[in-house]
Amino acid sequence: MQIAITSTGASLDAPYDPRFGRAAYLIIVDEGTEAWEAYANPAVNASGGAGIQAAQFVADKGAWAVISGDFGPNAYRALEAANLAMFIAPAGEALTVRQLIHLYRGGKLQKPTGPTQRRHYGMGQGAR
Amino acid sequence: MRIVVASGKGGTGKTTIATSLALALTDRPILLRDCDVEAPNAHLVLSPQLTAREEVSQLIPSVVETRCTGCGRCAEVCRFHAIAVLGGRVLVFPELCHSCGSCVNNCPEVALDEQPRVIGVLEAGLVPNGPAFAHGVLNVGEPMAGPLIRRLKGWEFSHPVGGGVSADPVEILDAPPGTSCPVVETLRGCDYALLVSEPTPFGLHDLRLMVEVVRALAIPAAVIINRDMPNNRDLERFCRVSQLPVLMRIPLDRGIGSALARGQSLVAVRPEYGEAFRGVFAHIQQTVHGGVP
Numbered sequence: 455m456q457i458a459i460t461s462t463g464a465s466l467d468a469p470y471d472p473r474f475g476r477a478a479y480l481i482i483v484d485e486g487t488e489a490w491e492a493y494a495n496p497a498v499n500a501s502g503g504a505g506i507q508a509a510q511f512v513a514d515k516g517a518w519a520v521i522s523g524d525f526g527p528n529a530y531r532a533l534e535a536a537n538l539a540m541f542i543a544p545a546g547e548a549l550t551v552r553q554l555i556h557l558y559r560g561g562k563l564q565k566p567t568g569p570t571q572r573r574h575y576g577m578g579q580g581a582r
Numbered sequence: 583m584r585i586v587v588a589s590g591k592g593g594t595g596k597t598t599i600a601t602s603l604a605l606a607l608t609d610r611p612i613l614l615r616d617c618d619v620e621a622p623n624a625h626l627v628l629s630p631q632l633t634a635r636e637e638v639s640q641l642i643p644s645v646v647e648t649r650c651t652g653c654g655r656c657a658e659v660c661r662f663h664a665i666a667v668l669g670g671r672v673l674v675f676p677e678l679c680h681s682c683g684s685c686v687n688n689c690p691e692v693a694l695d696e697q698p699r700v701i702g703v704l705e706a707g708l709v710p711n712g713p714a715f716a717h718g719v720l721n722v723g724e725p726m727a728g729p730l731i732r733r734l735k736g737w738e739f740s741h742p743v744g745g746g747v748s749a750d751p752v753e754i755l756d757a758p759p760g761t762s763c764p765v766v767e768t769l770r771g772c773d774y775a776l777l778v779s780e781p782t783p784f785g786l787h788d789l790r791l792m793v794e795v796v797r798a799l800a801i802p803a804a805v806i807i808n809r810d811m812p813n814n815r816d817l818e819r820f821c822r823v824s825q826l827p828v829l830m831r832i833p834l835d836r837g838i839g840s841a842l843a844r845g846q847s848l849v850a851v852r853p854e855y856g857e858a859f860r861g862v863f864a865h866i867q868q869t870v871h872g873g874v875p
Contacts, residue, residue, distance in 0.1 A: 503663025503678045510657060510666045528675055536668030 455485045457558070458512040459551050460522040464492035466552040470543055472523025475504030481551055482515050505529025513538060521554055521563060530569040542566050583870055584753045584772040586801075590788025592759030594778045595808035595832070600756040601627040602848040603776075604713040606859035611751035616717035617768040618758040619702060619730045627847050630715035632707040634739040638718070638730050639698035641681045645672045649693035656685035656694060677725050702730045706739040714751065727764040735768070752863075761791045769796065773870045775803040776829070776862070781814035789817070793824055802869050806862070809834040829862045 460477030462469050471477035475497055483490040493515070497507035505525070509532035512520055519539035533540055541563040543554055557563055587600040597616075601624050604614040616624040625632075643656070643665060652670035657663075664678035665685050676699055686694045701724045706716035718734040720727055735755070757768040769775060775796045779789040789805070796803045805821050807814070810831040821828050832838070832848070832855075841851035849856050 497663070500663060503675065506663045506666050506673075506675060506678070510663075510668065513668050528678075531675075532666050532668055532673060535666075535671060535673050 455519075456482050456515065456517045457485060457519045457521060457555075458482050458515065458517040459520075459554055460495075461492065461551045464494075466490060466555070467550050469548055470521070470523070470551050470554050472543065474520070474522040474525050474529050475500070475506075475508045477508070477522065480508065480512060480515075482512070482517055483555060503528060506532045509533045509536060509538070521558060524571040525566055525569055526571045527569040530566070540566055542570060583774070583867075584755060585774045585776060585866060586755045586757050586769050586772045587776045587778060588757035588765060588769065588792060588796075589759060589778040590761055590790075590792035591779070591782075591785050594780045594785055595806075596759070596778050597624050597627065597756055598808065598842055598848050599776060599778050599806055600624060600754050602855060603859050603862065604628070604754050605709075605847055605849050606856045607713075607752065607863055612713035612754065613751040614713050614715050614754045614756065615734055616715075616756045617731050617734060617764070618756055619718035619720040619727050619734065619764070620758060622717040622719055624756050625715065625717060626845050628709045628712060628715055630707040630709045630712075632705045632715075634704075634706040634716075636704045636737070636739070637700050638702050638704060638733050639700050640679065640726065640729050641683070641696040642676045642679050642699045643674055643685050643694045644697045645674070646693045646695060649691045651691055651693075653690065655688050655690060659684045659688045677723075680726065681729065701726060704730075704734055704737050704739070706737070713754075727758065728767045731758075731764055731767045735771075761788070761795050766795065766799070769799055769801060772801060774866045775801045776866075777803055777805050777826070778808055779805055779817060780809045781807065781811055781817045783816075786817050786820060789820065793826065804829045804862075804865065804869075806830045806832070808832045827865070829865055830858055 459481045460471040460474055461479040461481045462471045464479050477495050479492050480495050481490055481492045495508055496511055497504040500507055505528045509529055513536040521541045523543050525540055587596045589596050604612050616622045650672055652667055654667040656665050657667045662678050662680050664675045666673045686696055702718055702720040704718050709715050718730045720730050755768055758764045777792050779785045804827040806829055811834050
């Protein structure tokens with residue numbers, strides 16, 4: 455089983471990226487072996503529909519779940535259609551990807567009940 | 583001839599200039615098209631009698647489920663990410679679709695149709711003792727102004743008096759604010775750009791961007807300075823250095839401001855500007871038809 459985590463860098467020790475569609479990196483981690491691979495997010499500079507493109511990417515990589523800070527309306531609809539589970543990182547905390555995986559394993563991450571952000575929230579802000 | 587009134591920064595007075603220019607040119611047929619389809623407001627100044635109306639739709643792909651194999655080719659060719667194939671099913675995001683048809687043309691199973699979706703409306707009519715008028719109104723929440731502006735620019739509407747707009751009127755296009763796609767769509771194919779600016783840092787900043795746009799489109803341009811005030815050095819210097827003629831200066835004036843806020847036109851509250859607007863038009867005619875820079 456693979457999970458995707460949004461990250462600001464290509465390492466498990468990088469701070470996670472709270473934006474989904476416009477995250478700098480998407481890290482795919484195998485839950486069993488803990489092997490991981492970082493991919494530059496192909497949607498990071500998309501003029502629109504970044505959440506959809508990122509959702510398509512993680513679905514094509516075979517992930518079953520995604521951990522990020524927020525999911526906009528389009529990303530939410532796309533991930534839901536792909537049957538990908540969504541988990542939200544605790545708000546306001548600067549965590550590394552590794553720390554997020556730890557929280558996830560401990561069952562400490564919440565699932566959103568709907569989109570957590572308005573459209574375009576991740577645009578033009580850089581990593582927060 | 584098509585003259586666009588644009589500015590970059592919002593609120594500098596595009597509609598003030600566009601409506602008064604249209605009202606001042608009484609010796610020839612004029613058609614004003616308000617292309618700020620996200621927030622059209624020229625009708626508030628001109629009070630046209632709207633007699634023509636047409637809905638504008640956009641074509642959106644729809645999936646014929648029985649033929650679709652979920653191959654994902656449509657999602658691959660869509661550069662706007664308006665279509666995704668997830669869990670073997672095609673998902674369309676209509677608000678992102680630019681109606682380019684790539685998905686439909688590239689589907690190997692011919693499993694995509696196109697369905698119209700209404701995004702807004704065009705309206706037109708005559709201003710009593712004034713110009714012919716047309717505008718577009720984009721539905722609230724629709725992000726795609728471009729297709730509506732394109733249709734508005736090409737719309738040949740008819741009205742009861744005379745049965746149609748007089749042959750070859752001078753067209754004045756009131757542009758949306760900013761310098762992005764809707765503004766470029768408004769400017770495309772036009773003959774002249776009147777750039778309305780104001781002596782503020784934002785006015786100048788956005789004018790610089792606007793000038794880059796009109797230069798890229800090779801459209802001759804000049805500046806009208808609105809809410810002008812003494813010691814306005816930066817804006818004047820920029821215009822001089824960029825070889826942009828300043829065709830008119832309208833001072834910061836409370837009397838003008840409060841009249842405009844009541845919906846009056848500039849030439850109604852200060853008729854002496856009529857002559858100045860006719861002078862602006864003479865300059866534009868010279869530039870466009872006389873080949874003078």
